[in-house]
Amino acid sequence: MSNIHLHYDVNGEDFTRAGEASGAVKKRLKALGYNTDAIRRVAIAMYEAEINMVIHADGGYVDVDIFPDHVDILLSDHGPGIPDVEKAMQEGFSTAPDNVRNLGFGAGMGLPNIKKYTDEMRIETEIGKGTDLYLTVRVNQ
Amino acid sequence: MNQQYFHSVELDAELCCGCTNCLKRCPTEAIRIRDGKAHILSERCIDCGECIRICPHHAKRARSNSIEEIEPFKIKVAIPAPALFGQFNNLNDIDIVLTGLRALGFDYIYEVSRAAELVSEATRKLIRESKLQRPIISSACPAVVRLIKIRFPELCGNVMPLLAPMEVAARMARREVRKLTGLEDEDIGVFFITPCPAKVTEINNPNSTEKSAVTGAIAISQIYPALTSKMDHLKVIEPLAKSGLIGVGWANSGGESAAMLGEKYLAADGIENVIRVLEELEDEHIRDIDFIELNACSGGCVGGVLAVENPYVAQARIQNLRKYLPVSLNHLDEKDLDRMLWENELTFNAESFRLSDDIIEAMDMMEKMEEICKGLPGLDCGSCGAPTCRALAEDIVKGNAKETDCIHKLKAKIQNVYDTLGNL
Numbered sequence: 001m002s003n004i005h006l007h008y009d010v011n012g013e014d015f016t017r018a019g020e021a022s023g024a025v026k027k028r029l030k031a032l033g034y035n036t037d038a039i040r041r042v043a044i045a046m047y048e049a050e051i052n053m054v055i056h057a058d059g060g061y062v063d064v065d066i067f068p069d070h071v072d073i074l075l076s077d078h079g080p081g082i083p084d085v086e087k088a089m090q091e092g093f094s095t096a097p098d099n100v101r102n103l104g105f106g107a108g109m110g111l112p113n114i115k116k117y118t119d120e121m122r123i124e125t126e127i128g129k130g131t132d133l134y135l136t137v138r139v140n141q
Numbered sequence: 142m143n144q145q146y147f148h149s150v151e152l153d154a155e156l157c158c159g160c161t162n163c164l165k166r167c168p169t170e171a172i173r174i175r176d177g178k179a180h181i182l183s184e185r186c187i188d189c190g191e192c193i194r195i196c197p198h199h200a201k202r203a204r205s206n207s208i209e210e211i212e213p214f215k216i217k218v219a220i221p222a223p224a225l226f227g228q229f230n231n232l233n234d235i236d237i238v239l240t241g242l243r244a245l246g247f248d249y250i251y252e253v254s255r256a257a258e259l260v261s262e263a264t265r266k267l268i269r270e271s272k273l274q275r276p277i278i279s280s281a282c283p284a285v286v287r288l289i290k291i292r293f294p295e296l297c298g299n300v301m302p303l304l305a306p307m308e309v310a311a312r313m314a315r316r317e318v319r320k321l322t323g324l325e326d327e328d329i330g331v332f333f334i335t336p337c338p339a340k341v342t343e344i345n346n347p348n349s350t351e352k353s354a355v356t357g358a359i360a361i362s363q364i365y366p367a368l369t370s371k372m373d374h375l376k377v378i379e380p381l382a383k384s385g386l387i388g389v390g391w392a393n394s395g396g397e398s399a400a401m402l403g404e405k406y407l408a409a410d411g412i413e414n415v416i417r418v419l420e421e422l423e424d425e426h427i428r429d430i431d432f433i434e435l436n437a438c439s440g441g442c443v444g445g446v447l448a449v450e451n452p453y454v455a456q457a458r459i460q461n462l463r464k465y466l467p468v469s470l471n472h473l474d475e476k477d478l479d480r481m482l483w484e485n486e487l488t489f490n491a492e493s494f495r496l497s498d499d500i501i502e503a504m505d506m507m508e509k510m511e512e513i514c515k516g517l518p519g520l521d522c523g524s525c526g527a528p529t530c531r532a533l534a535e536d537i538v539k540g541n542a543k544e545t546d547c548i549h550k551l552k553a554k555i556q557n558v559y560d561t562l563g564n565l
Contacts, residue, residue, distance in 0.1 A: 004504050004511075023420065031535075032503045033495030036294035043424050068500045 004028075004066040010050055010075075012059025015100070021062050022046040029066065035139040041117040042071050042137045048110045049075045049133055055096050055105065056080065057131065070119075070138040078130040085123055089115065148186050149204045149341035150193060154178050156200035161523035163192035163201060168412045169288070169493075173536070174526035184493045187287035188339040189412050189437045190446035203338035203447060206357035208364060211246060214330030214356070216318050219247040220310040221334040223254040223384075223392035224442040225361055226462055227455030229369065235389070235462060239381040241372035242334070245364070250381050251314035253333070254388030257281075257306040258471040259313075261387055261400035263478050264301060268404060268431065274298050276422070276430045279397055280483075281305045284339040284437035285415055286348050291493035293419050302483040304350060306391065307333050307340055309481055311354035333358040336445025339437070349483040360447040385470040386463040393456045394441030398434040406432040411439040496538070510534040518549045 006028065008021035026043040046062070053060050057079020065072040082088050089111050096106025115121050120136035159177035171185035172192060179192075179200070193201040211217040219242045226235050239250045260281070267273050280286055280301045289296050304312075311331045318329050333340060335358040344355045390396030394410035407430050409418045415435045421427050438444035440452030443459065450458075496510075497503040510531070517530040525546040527533040536542035545551045 002501070002504060004507055022424070026424075028507065030292070030494055031496050032500060032507060033491055033498060034500070036489070040295045040423065047424050047426070066504065068504065 002067075004032075006062075006064040006066070008062045008064075010053050010059040010062060010077075012054055012057065015054055018051050018054040019047055022050050025064050029071075032066070034066075038071065038137055038139045042073070045114045045117040045135055045137065046073055046075075048114050049073075049135070051105055052110050053077050053079070055100050060130070068139075070136055073133075073135040073137075075133040075135070076130070081127040081129055081131055082123065082125045083127060085125060147342060147346040148181065148183060148188055149338040149345070150181065150186060150188050150190060150201060151204055152179055152181065153200045153202060156198045158198055158200075160198075161528075162195045162197060164523050164526070164528050166191050166195045167528065168416060169291070170528050170532050172528070173541075174523075184490070185291065187284045187291070187437075188342040189284040189288075190338045191412060193338065193446045203341060203360065205335065205338075205341055205360040205363065205447070206332065208245065208359060208367065210357060211330050211332055215324055215328040216249060216322060216330070217247045218249045218251060218311075218314050218318060218329060218331045219334055220251050220253050220307065220314055220331060220355070222307070222336055222340075222361070222442060222445075223252070223257065223389050223459070224336040224445060224448055224455065225334050226389060227392055227443050227459040228361060228365065228448060228450045229372070229458070232458065232462065234378065235382040235384070236378050236380060237372055237375065238368070240375050240377070240379045241368050243379065243381070244371040244375065245367060247332075249314065249318055251310050251317070252382065252384050252388065253306045253310045254384035254391060255471045256308075256310035256313060256388075257391040257397070258385060258388040258400075258469045259309055259473055259477060260303055260306050260481065261391075261397065262469070262471075262473050263303055263481055264432075265401060265404075266473070266478065267301070267303075268401070273301065276427070277301050277432050278422075279432070279434045280349070281391070281397060281434075282339070282436050282442075283337075283343040283348060284412070285435045286487065287339070287342075288412075288415070288437075289419065290348070290487060291490050293423055294489035294491070295423055296419060297487045297489050299422075300487050302349070302486075304481050304483065305343070307343070307355060308347070308350065308353060312480065315354055330356045332356055334361060334364060335359065336361050336442050336448035337438075338446060349485050349487060351484060361445075362447050362449050365449050383470050384466070385468050386466040387469045388471065389459060389463050389466065392441060392443050392459045394436045394439075394444075395434065396441065396459075398432060401432050404431045405429060406434065408434040408436075410436040410441055410444070412437045496535070506538040509538045513537055513544065516544070516550070517547055520549070522548075524548045 029039045057077035060077030063074040091112045092108040094106045094108035118135045119138045122134040125131040157178045159174050164172045169185045171182045278299045341358045344353045347353045387400045395408040398406040398408045443455035444452035496506040513534040521529040525533045
């Protein structure tokens with residue numbers, strides 16, 4: 001099946017630029033006339049993951065593949081890895097520093113929200129090496 | 142005229158020199174320069190008036206009615222926007238403006254600020270009854286409603302399903318005049334005194350009702366000289382004003398939210414700021430807010446492109462005028478709320494921004510767009526007639542432009558030909 005491939009580098013140095021990649025993907029999905037509910041879910045899940053990548057892992061990259069009936073997203077970083085994935089998935093659990101909490105982030109809803117808005121979610125993480133987060137959002141018929 | 146896309150903003154082709162000022166300013170990328178003149182892409186224009194504001198050649202203007210057009214009606218009704226009251230130096234009494242309108246030939250005045258108080262009360266009631274999807278987005282600014290309609294599908298359901306104060310004012314005024322005179326609707330001309338081109342569009346092609354009760358709109362800037370001259374020579378000032386400080390406050394950004402009396406609200410003004418808020422709302426980044434007031438113009442309606450005074454000066458005057466007014470002088474009757482509800486639901490208009498209605502074809506086009514984009518200089522200079530390189534790429538895949546419309550591309554091509562010839 002034909003698809004559109006998009007690649008974004010996420011800058012870990014500048015927190016104020018976090019969210020640019022998910023914004024760009026949203027804009028493209030709208031231009032495709034994509035299912036609006038799927039656009040919303042992609043935008044939210046990818047935004048949360050992008051923020052995580054900047055807060056915890058000094059950035060990384062995102063690969064997005066848009067298919068007519070679903071969107072695959074890979075967010076890959078070389079950060080510290082997630083020691084306890086199960087714990088990280090709990091609502092309210094957060095290791096975010098105070099400076100980003102002041103901006104309204106770090107409420108411990110990042111991963112739970114990503115799970116809520118995607119149809120598939122897989123985490124591959126290794127301590128000291130980094131984390132790959134695979135997401136799929138399907139168009140509900 | 143195509144009723145689906147009536148627009149009040151229009152171009153005087155003779156004055157347009159094809160510069161890129163409006164092209165770059167348009168918040169929905171609805172302008173292209175073709176054959177040296179600006180063209181408006183109808184399906185994308187939200188009538189915000191930014192192009193009128195920016196055009197140094199005054200080639201963009203808003204269609205509106207002249208004061209002479211009130212003549213054919215037996216009863217002539219003026220419904221002035223609250224922003225009108227902020228346009229006059231040393232004004233300390235709204236009645237002077239309203240009596241001035243009477244002197245200009247209007248028989249009956251119904252301030253839009255009165256209807257604004259009804260809309261505020263209705264909003265508070267609907268919020269209390271928790272009948273609306275939160276956060277609730279105000280429906281008062283027609284440019285914002287149109288923007289949501291073409292760009293923010295997931296937010297259409299958050300827009301408050303109440304008619305804007307202008308429409309409510311016209312209906313209330315008609316009811317009162319019919320009762321007073323026994324005349325039929327066609328004998329009554331209701332004219333909105335407007336700071337806003339989008340309201341003119343709203344009258345001709347309403348967002349959420351079949352037919353507007355407003356007959357026409359007269360720009361504040363048009364009526365201003367005649368009105369001030371009448372106001373300077375009034376013998377008696379009639380006690381006509383019936384609005385409280387809540388209604389008059391709607392002229393300024395924040396006025397409508399303040400009338401929510403303590404709900405958790407946010408008020409943003411200026412079209413770029415509005416877009417930023419809508420983007421964040423769509424991504425659910427804005428939480429813990431119940432009510433969102435959005436005004437396309439900086440400062441609120443006082444910043445309308447058809448107003449005459451500096452918006453911030455007008456804001457200060459409005460604040461001053463409100464000072465000794467009662468809080469609210471208009472209250473809902475039992476049946477009023479039903480009359481103020483939208484007749485038509487707000488539905489998303491997908492065609493404005495999508496490449497094709499067939500997803501496979503759209504994906505194919507986007508692939509080509511990305512490819513074309515890589516070959517463009519990325520200067521977003523506007524010389525090709527599109528606002529950005531990306532927009533040019535989009536126009537090319539849609540068959541509305543060609544790559545050599547880009548002067549940098551053209552230059553490279555000519556250079557290439559020149560070099561080849563030189564080598565012969």
